[in-house]
Amino acid sequence: MGRHSCCYKQKLRKGLWSPEEDEKLLRHITKYGHGCWSSVPKQAGLQRCGKSCRLRWINYLRPDLKRGTFSQEEENLIIELHAVLGNRWSQIAAQLPGRTDNEIKNLWNSCLKKKLRQRGIDPVTHKPLSEVENGEDNKSQHTNSLDMASGASSDLNLNTDKPGAVLYEQRLVYPLEMEGCSSSMTINSGNNLMASTASKDLFIDRFASTSTNSQPCDLVGHFPIQQFNYASSSNGRLSSSLNPTPWFTQTSKPFDINSEFPSSSMSSLLPPLTSSSFISSPVGFSPSMASFTVNNNFAWGMADCSTSEKEEAPIHLMESQAEEVKWPEYLNNPLLMAAALQNQTPQSGLYSMEIKSETHCSADNSLSNSMWPHNQQQQQQQQQQQEGLQNSDMCGKDIQRLTTTYGHV
DNA sequence: AAGCCTTACAACCGCGGGCTG
DNA sequence: GCAGCCCGCGGTTGTAAGGCT
Numbered sequence: 001m002g003r004h005s006c007c008y009k010q011k012l013r014k015g016l017w018s019p020e021e022d023e024k025l026l027r028h029i030t031k032y033g034h035g036c037w038s039s040v041p042k043q044a045g046l047q048r049c050g051k052s053c054r055l056r057w058i059n060y061l062r063p064d065l066k067r068g069t070f071s072q073e074e075e076n077l078i079i080e081l082h083a084v085l086g087n088r089w090s091q092i093a094a095q096l097p098g099r100t101d102n103e104i105k106n107l108w109n110s111c112l113k114k115k116l117r118q119r120g121i122d123p124v125t126h127k128p129l130s131e132v133e134n135g136e137d138n139k140s141q142h143t144n145s146l147d148m149a150s151g152a153s154s155d156l157n158l159n160t161d162k163p164g165a166v167l168y169e170q171r172l173v174y175p176l177e178m179e180g181c182s183s184s185m186t187i188n189s190g191n192n193l194m195a196s197t198a199s200k201d202l203f204i205d206r207f208a209s210t211s212t213n214s215q216p217c218d219l220v221g222h223f224p225i226q227q228f229n230y231a232s233s234s235n236g237r238l239s240s241s242l243n244p245t246p247w248f249t250q251t252s253k254p255f256d257i258n259s260e261f262p263s264s265s266m267s268s269l270l271p272p273l274t275s276s277s278f279i280s281s282p283v284g285f286s287p288s289m290a291s292f293t294v295n296n297n298f299a300w301g302m303a304d305c306s307t308s309e310k311e312e313a314p315i316h317l318m319e320s321q322a323e324e325v326k327w328p329e330y331l332n333n334p335l336l337m338a339a340a341l342q343n344q345t346p347q348s349g350l351y352s353m354e355i356k357s358e359t360h361c362s363a364d365n366s367l368s369n370s371m372w373p374h375n376q377q378q379q380q381q382q383q384q385q386q387e388g389l390q391n392s393d394m395c396g397k398d399i400q401r402l403t404t405t406y407g408h409v
Numbered sequence: 410a411a412g413c414c415t416t417a418c419a420a421c422c423g424c425g426g427g428c429t430g
Numbered sequence: 431g432c433a434g435c436c437c438g439c440g441g442t443t444g445t446a447a448g449g450c451t
Contacts, residue, residue: 016419016445038436054437055420090439102419105440110417 066098
């Protein structure tokens with residue numbers, strides 16, 4: 001794995017960028033785009049390596065950057081995301097438009113870590129410090145306590161006055177209606193955020209371990225584990241089986257993850273996957289997980305907290321192609337998602353299901369806005385809809401909504 | 410006023426992975 | 431299969447500014 005060849009070259013400037021350099025780079029990229037970064041400095045007349053130019057552009061010069069201090073909502077979101085994603089700054093940054101991974105990393109290291117400690121929360125595990133200290137003494141016991149299916153990892157009782165409890169409190173609702181049977185899942189991410197990454201991995205392992213087990217997993221309530229049928233491959237990817245079945249039981253009973261599934265924030269940060277493909281979604285937060293394999297159609301619904309209308313949003317996705325999909329790419333790339341969605345055919349949905357994206361917004365959601373940073377966009381969309389744009393292509397609208405919502409969550 | 414310390418931010422460094430010839 | 435190039439990521443370091451003594 002070679003380093004940039006330009007890094008070896010001499011006579012390259014290092015250190016802080018001068019305004020002149022900034023201007024040169026900005027002008028060049030605005031005019032020509034960056035193309036190959038290694039050639040940018042030469043073309044722009046800069047005595048820098050391409051890597052340095054790239055960094056400067058990404059972290060400082062990009063026009064879409066949101067300069068200035070982080071809002072409380074942003075900080076809360078970062079903490080939430082860090083609890084789930086750990087030090088994956090780029091993934092965290094992807095959920096905060098206008099913020100760079102570097103910026104977030106710096107904020108975390110200089111500010112948020114300290115704040116959490118002051119609130120008695122370990123910034124690494126997101127557990128109460130006292131518990132972490134105790135946990136050091138009996139690690140094996142701690143490991144057992146991570147058995148999320150048993151609920152033992154619900155360390156933080158939001159009703160307590162533990163420091164940080166309020167900070168973490170968040171409730172999301174994912175309404176789903178599958179095959180005519182409506183169900184909704186209420187996610188209170190407050191509990192699970194106290195679960196460490198390790199606990200999530202354990203959770204994943206548990207699910208993976210049931211992959212060949214046809215027995216229902218009663219530990220997670222409504223999860224139709226008997227329908228989970230995927231195999232974990234050695235490269236950290238999961239391949240879904242050919243048995244695309246809903247993630248949730250198809251009952252009209254509300255799916256209350258808050259009470260029945262202690263580890264929910266992982267899910268709260270993903271589209272509620274509704275086929276076996278989406279069973280990999282919890283795995284999405286495994287450190288080793290960068291992509292998942294989709295052999296079947298899949299679909300997700302979403303909660304649009306800004307809209308109140310109920311609209312049918314049938315979404316069918318490709319089924320036949322055994323296609324590898326990197327979900328972050330879909331989440332972050334509306335075009336990719338649109339292409340994927342538009343390539344699907346209704347006929348392909350032997351197992352396809354219709355998702356009605358209803359709107360449920362928990363009234364006590366003090367932080368929902370922070371979790372859905374693009375409410376403004378959604379409101380704008382709502383306004384557009386009210387202005388008679390409902391007649392536009394339904395599929396396209398759903399794609400837009402999906403990307404708007406999940407592109408940042 | 411000067412020196413030291415802390416903080417926040419910018420930038421660098423090293424590495425891994427994807428791609429290509 | 432291999433080597434080189436390139437990109438992106440995360441950890442670390444450097445530095446300027448502000449606060450404190």
